[in-house]
Amino acid sequence: xxxxxxxxxxxxxxxxxxxxxxxxxxxxxxxxxxxxxxxxxxxxxxxxxxxxxxxxxxxxxxxxxxxxxxxxxxxxxxxxxxxxxxxxxxxxxxxxxxxxxxxxxxxxxxxxxxxxxxxxxxxxxxxxxxxxxxxxxxxxxxxxxxxxxxxxxxxxxxxxxxxxxxxxxxxxxxxxxxxxxxxxxxxxxxxxxxxxxxxxxxxxxxxxxxxxxxxxxxxxxxxxxxxxxxxxxxxxxxxxxxxxxxxxxxxxxxxxxxxxxxxxxxxxxxxxxxxxxxxxxxxxxxxxxxxxxxxxxxxxxxxxxxxxxxxxxxxxxxxxxxxxxxxxxxxxxxxxxxxxxxxxxxxxxxxxxxxxxxxxxxxxxxxxxxxxxxxxxxxxxxxxxxxxxxxxxxxxxxxxxxxxxxxxxxxxxxxxxxxxxxxxxxxxxxxxxxxxxxxxxxxxxxxxxxxxxxxxxxxxxxxxxxxxxxxxxxxxx
Ligand code: TRP
Numbered sequence: 143x144x145x146x147x148x149x150x151x152x153x154x155x156x157x158x159x160x161x162x163x164x165x166x167x168x169x170x171x172x173x174x175x176x177x178x179x180x181x182x183x184x185x186x187x188x189x190x191x192x193x194x195x196x197x198x199x200x201x202x203x204x205x206x207x208x209x210x211x212x213x214x215x216x217x218x219x220x221x222x223x224x225x226x227x228x229x230x231x232x233x234x235x236x237x238x239x240x241x242x243x244x245x246x247x248x249x250x251x252x253x254x255x256x257x258x259x260x261x262x263x264x265x266x267x268x269x270x271x272x273x274x275x276x277x278x279x280x281x282x283x284x285x286x287x288x289x290x291x292x293x294x295x296x297x298x299x300x301x302x303x304x305x306x307x308x309x310x311x312x313x314x315x316x317x318x319x320x321x322x323x324x325x326x327x328x329x330x331x332x333x334x335x336x337x338x339x340x341x342x343x344x345x346x347x348x349x350x351x352x353x354x355x356x357x358x359x360x361x362x363x364x365x366x367x368x369x370x371x372x373x374x375x376x377x378x379x380x381x382x383x384x385x386x387x388x389x390x391x392x393x394x395x396x397x398x399x400x401x402x403x404x405x406x407x408x409x410x411x412x413x414x415x416x417x418x419x420x421x422x423x424x425x426x427x428x429x430x431x432x433x434x435x436x437x438x439x440x441x442x443x444x445x446x447x448x449x450x451x452x453x454x455x456x457x458x459x460x461x462x463x464x465x466x467x468x469x470x471x472x473x474x475x476x477x478x479x480x481x482x483x484x485x486x487x488x489x490x491x492x493x494x495x496x497x498x499x500x501x502x503x504x505x506x507x508x509x510x511x512x513x514x515x516x517x518x519x520x521x522x523x524x525x526x527x528x529x530x531x532x533x534x535x536x537x538x539x540x541x542x543x544x545x546x547x548x549x550x551x552x553x554x555x556x557x558x559x560x561x562x563x564x565x566x567x568x569x570x571x572x573x574x575x576x577x578x579x580x581x582x583x584x585x586x587x588x589x590x591x592x593x594x595x596x597x598x599x600x601x602x603x604x605x606x607x608x609x610x611x612x613x614x615x616x617x618x619x
Pocket of ligand 1: 163164165166167168169248373374375376377378380382473474476477
């Protein structure tokens with residue numbers, strides 16, 4: 143061991159960093175959209191059950207596996223598997239490597255969407271100062287920026303450099319410090335938006351739509367979609383939380399942190415949804431306009447509404463895109479950390495070399511994602527990357543971007559997550575997991591026996607159900 147392992151400086155530091163990883167485009171972009179598509183209420187309830195029954199147990203499992211070994215995904219899973227089965231090293235390493243690859247791919251296209259928030263931030267600042275152009279079509283504006291390859295490369299390069307700069311400084315001086323500053327800002331902005339949105343005429347209807355379950359509206363695929371999204375939104379299934387867990391010192395509790403991370407992530411997803419639905423329900427005709435795309439809600443419908451409908455919209459507009467950018471950044475740093483920590487722990491690179499080389503390699507793939515944007519938007523003439531489709535594993539999606547997203551969400555996270563439940567529930571001994579979770583500081587809601595039951599039976603069966611559903615063709619992305 144050449145360097146001493148860096149650790150979170152406090153429990154709050156860990157909670158903020160891991161919550162920052164969990165809160166991201168999944169909360170602001172994906173969750174409101176899938177809630178919309180699945181007609182609200184009943185879907186939200188199913189999602190909450192999935193978070194509690196599967197998400198929370200796996201969050202505990204990942205953090206404990208990391209804390210116990212003090213190693214990132216590959217090394218930690220190797221140790222977890224071999225604790226009962228000495229021959230399992232290869233399998234543990236393989237699953238850890240699968241997670242690192244998932245992080246690599248996910249980061250390569252996540253950055254592109256994150257880049258859009260930078261663009262909309264500059265635009266909204268311009269509109270706040272100079273007025274919203276009356277004759278502009280929001281849809282055309284979105285397409286023209288997204289199809290401008292040079293601009294897209296510049297935006298995602300900017301975002302990548304920001305991500306690299308944070309991870310470069312390490313766990314306590316980089317990641318934790320940024321989370322400590324940005325997460326409170328993010329909460330504050332969202333609170334302002336909530337106050338403003340609740341004052342709008344559509345707020346009551348929005349709350350009704352989100353919180354009043356109507357089981358007649360629930361479709362079969364929705365249950366699996368909710369389960370799949372609970373992995374994505376909590377950053378589970380790829381070793382990100384194992385990696386963050388490996389920076390927890392002996393002094394800090396895994397259980398308390400897990401409860402806080404899961405609760406905050408869920409709260410923020412719900413608040414974001416209340417905000418967006420309140421705005422949309424307040425405007426006549428907007429429901430139909432939002433129609434079929436996630437991109438539509440966040441980057442086409444909302445920008446114009448800030449300047450016509452939302453109270454204090456001229457201030458909240460730019461702040462909203464700051465919020466999206468901050469949420470995305472605290473997730474991208476965690477994704478880059480998964481890959482960098484692998485290079486540091488397993489390949490013995492220094493942090494500086496690891497961060498820069500991983501960041502550069504991932505950016506090469508970001509370029510591919512940028513070149514495939516026409517395919518994502520369904521525009522003709524984008525070339526091979528926009529028209530490619532991957533048999534079976536691509537789920538019938540067109541273009542590099544959509545295929546990568548489909549593959550990560552539907553195949554990589556559930557399979558990785560399934561294996562993690564086995565590692566914690568079946569391969570690690572009862573004493574080992576108990577020792578990590580029951581260290582005298584755990585909160586009252588926690589019962590070891592219940593966790594063990596969920597991680598051994600409930601979670602793996604539920605995840606196996608997702609995988610089987612995916613094999614038979616349901617899409618979660
Ligand atoms: N949780 C993130 C979001 O909701 C996305 C994500 C999935 C992620 N897996 C991750 C982020 C791993 C960091 C690390 O947007």
